[in-house]
Amino acid sequence: GENVEQHPSTLSVQEGDSAVIKCTYSDSASNYFPWYKQELGKRPQLIIDIRSNVGEKKDQRIAVTLNKTAKHFSLHITETQPEDSAVYFCAASQGSGYSTLTFGKGTMLLVSP
């Protein structure tokens, strides 16, 4: 089955800096890669996703890149703000949401003012 590795496990940045979180996956059949943000005690919320037919996707301060050959994808957050502090999870699946997601172990991002 699919295995998703996520790094780093914790990331501390100063407000205004950029943050990058990286994930690798094992199953070449995976073609859908969402990122979720989870604040303490709250539900995971989708922040951005990418499908395997594109290499990059942006939404304001957030971007995701995908390298299918290397089987890795990354989340980039620019101009970080304290409210970006949360745990971020990457995930992979073989369909655009209609099959199960395999999650990474998460990255705790702390943005200091």
Add this chain to the structure above:
Amino acid sequence: DTGVSQDPRHKITKRGQNVTFRCDPISEHNRLYWYRQTLGQGPEFLTYFQNEAQLEKSRLLSDRFSAERPKGSFSTLEIQRTEQGDSAMYLCASSPPKDTQYFGPGTRLTVL
């Protein structure tokens, strides 16, 4: 609130008791998923429904766990003879066909 809802939000039980959780998906979503999340880990898939049909179950799901979605709307997850290792957050998610999964707030289970 038109999002995914779960009930109860918290459940404390004694080892050996049975517990049941409920998930109400977003109304037009025909796909429903159950995940389990322990501290410091990402959600782990448990089982998946398309309408009322249970299409996939994880090998993690022991025979003490059972899930139903009798009318293709809400779903229940039952754990029989709970063990301390069952303590976790149980998350439900729903999606329309071929689209993103949206998560509920979860039910936090503590087994004493």
